[in-house]
Amino acid sequence: MLPISYGTAIVVFCIGLYTILSKRNLFKTVIGLSLMEGGVLMLITSSGYVPGGVPALLPFAGGEPVNPLPHSFTLTAIVIGAADVALALAFIIKIHRRYGTVDIDKIRGLRG
């Protein structure tokens, strides 16, 4: 199960990368970032997985606990990622007001 999980995480990360690099729509860029982040989060959570383990939540029922540190890690990363996405979307709205487009190739006033 773990190899599948790791493999999926990497594939999802690569899909996100591909989205960022190939799509011209700003929304797609943000979606790509989300996907990449999802891949990384999956990677981290999988690392805390113990076959047959029990989540380290209170009240603890006994058995072998999984490592809770990656989970808190992931939680923080999710929140931070959401903040990044929200900020990016706010920027997109502003950009759309200025440029009248969300085409990434047309948003290149700063160059050289």
Place this chain on the structure above:
Amino acid sequence: MNPVLAIVAPFLAAFTIPLFFVFRKKWVGTAVILFGVLSALTALFVAAGGEAVTVMGGWQPEVGIALVVDSLTTAFLILASLGFSASLSAAAETFGYGPWRFYVLFFLSWAATNGIILTGDLFNLFVFFEIFSVAAYLVVAYPPRSWQAIEAGFKYLIFGTVGALFLLIGIAYAFMATGQLNMAILARVLPRAPEATLSVVIGCLVVGLFIKSGTVPGHFWLPDAHSSAQTPVSALLSGVFVKVSLYALIRLAFLLFGSADDRVFFVLLLFGTVTLCLGHLMAFQQEDIKRLLAYSTVAQVGTIVIAIGCASSGGVTAAVYHAFNHMAAKMGLFLVSGVLAEDRASRDIAQMGGLFRHRPLFVLAFCLFAASIAGIPPLNGFMSKWFLLVAAAERGALIPAAAVVAGTVLSAAYYLRPITAFFGPAETEPPHHRPHPVTGAIVALLALLCLVLALAPYIGPLKEGLLAVGRDTVNGARYIERVLR
């Protein structure tokens, strides 16, 4: 003084300023000034308090979050508080106290900066980096009225998020390999991880920090952000924000990457050299004065990365010394050019004629800062470049050393363009003339700082301090011992 106060004070400011705005609008200005003084003083007191290790919540360092003060931390805490104070004063004059949101972001980034500098925990570093970055994206785009600011902020955001992802992957891998996040413990156990894992960890962390600091493959956001932001923000970006990422690079390079024999330092030397050359060559072609300064910042980042890549105590000393010199000079350059560009209502160098008659003191300060950055002999920029050259020579890094001296010639070339423009004839009288007493005072102080820094190698305590930073930083075992006791 407890190190955590250096983080708490600016956070307190960030959280109470909105309250002041809601309940006592008139007090916002006073609060901003008071909190600024408070934050700077706390950071300086923490720095002056000498070496200390505090673990939050009374846990063991393995579990709790450690805050570590050592000589490198001290140096960067001082740098950050100087830079933030200067920028805050300039911002207070430029913006007034109306835009309280700006000050919230400002103090947020200050808190995160102090956090990055103080923390001894890898994941905590990432969290602070994210707070810092989110605040930075927003202050770059502040006020979001010009299209340049928005575009620059957006590009910075996308790049910064990608960089944060790489940092996250690196930290996650390090954690997966060792089960530890405390940097001191990691420094002990990470070398035992498999070689391939180690490469991935180091690669991801280095690449992430490259983006945050503006080293070459990730430098694309930097000129946009520096040139589009408001003047105090540009000064802050160049003076402090970039340095903080370089601090993280120094810390991680010697604590975690030192074990990966010379490869990581070779990578730093290589990309530092590329950054240096590209920054100088691009600055050479700019017509916009702030963009010129921004690309010059790219080049100076390259210089500091080369200094780190020398992998010796001399190299770290040169890096820290150069970081200070660049902070003093580049903040001054941005502030002066902001004032002059406002007078001309244009950032085009060709339009800058006759400004020497108009504001002689500002232009003279510009000349001093430019000479310092370019490395004209008796000034501070030359001193740190000389330290760097000796360190590079000892490392046998000939090409980076040659690039550094070649860069000196180039930077003299491109800084002379605005300077000759200032002294040249004016086509028209400058349309604006707003007095800038506070900015003028800050510029004067920064110029004084430049001169003091030029004398630093001759002042005993300062010289000893700089050398101690190099010695302590390179000696990872000492850090580990102190944190784990």
Place this chain on the structure above:
Amino acid sequence: MTDPISTTLTALAAVMTVPAALYGWNAARSRLYRLLPWLFLLFAWQAITAPNWLVFVVFLELSSLTLFFFVLSKDRETAFLYLYSQLAGGACLLLGTALAARGGALPAVGAVPPGLFPLFVIGLGFKAALPGLHFWLPPTHSKAPAEASALLSGYAVKMGVFGLMRLVEAPSPALMAAGVVMAALGALQAPLQRDAKRLLAYSTLSQLGFIVASVATGTEEGRKAALLLIVAHALAKGLLFLTAGSLEEAYDTRDLGRLGPAARDYPLLFGLFLVASLSLAGLPFTVGGLAKGAVKAALADHALTQAVLSAAGMGTTMALAKMASFGFLSSGQRKGTGRPRPLPPLAWLSMALFAAALVMASFAALKTAGAEVATKNVLVDSLLLIGAVILFVRLPRIFRPDRTTPDVADLLAPAGRMLTIPLSRLRRLHSGHLTFYLALFFGATLVVLYLLRP
């Protein structure tokens, strides 16, 4: 460090600066400009007496910087060319010093490890205008204010040579070849110029070739001869540049084709010119003649070098003859109107100081050298001198001042264009395409991971 070389050069700096400062006193645009020669003197002293290469380089750079401001007051482009070339030389020297300091202590001004020798020679070559690195010299000398040209040609380039004197302790064939090429190049170019100060600039190059060839012998004798020639050349060339500057001041042109009968208008100026040029051309019993004799004696083992240098000496004579004939003696060519402007008394004073220094140097040199050495080659030297003048008179077509000759300055513009092509490529890289940036970044990430592979 005190030895005959630095003592002599310290004194020479003062002797050069005082007249130059006096000459420029009235012409200075502001009080700050009056300060520049003295600053130059200060920095030059520090550089000459520097204990180690680092201090030497620093003060060399600072002295170049003062001269840069001098040139800047007259011509911006040339000033930048000068500054960049000097900074490039300083950069090479700085790099070399850093590499030599690898063991700990700063390297003393003297011989360096053999691996660093080329780097130092290139660095000093920018200062001393070795062939290929001399591109800045003709434009700078011709376009600078006269007093700055005097300092440049008389002293600033000599500081580079001073570095070479300290550096070279063993015979260096490459450096000697460079000196010979310099001497020949300068002697070929000088008589073909139409700009009076450019002519003097190329003559400077030729004389520097003599000095460098003498230094390259690596012997004590060679260094002494070079030192004598440095003094002789500095005084003579300082005076010549001031006379050329006075001509420009009086007639508003440096073009030899347009200058008038200055010998009639200013007989005294012509006299001063003759004093300087006869010494420079190597008239026996003058300091210049004695110095050239000493150089040739030091090069006794190098017959070919000696022959080329003799021929180059004839070129110098021809160049000076050209300047005398077109600048002072020709009549009726001048297209200006009215009387020439009078020269300020300070200018006369400064030139008189130079001439006096030259005469005193001649006496001193005669005294130390002794009659035997002084009379050794009188016949050959006089014959060469007279032969050159006869050649000049017999071949008027070659030396006509309306000719244009190929010049090193012609190469600067194409070289600049060549350099801009990669620059614009680099600029196009920053196209503003976010996806392109990210693609570059991910590519670089792969490179980093590849470099870090176990």
Place this chain on the structure above:
Amino acid sequence: MSTAFFTFLAAFLVVTALTASEAQDMLSAVIALSVFGVLMAIIFVILQAPDVALTQAIINSGLVTSLFLVAYSQTQKRGDDPDREDDR
């Protein structure tokens, strides 16, 4: 949980990711992203991280999706209207 079920979920996750990436219509892409978030939450549960799953479901599928929808609807208007509200 059987490996087969997990494999199915993983494959489905990849498919939704591809849909989010490739959909021409922005609304479909956003909805696919939302589904992606829900699937991630389920996978987190299987990976013994119910706390993470909860957060993921709320933030990624709920909050982020709604933000996307708001931003998308904002950009459907004519873009060049002057910036009315001042951010000061």
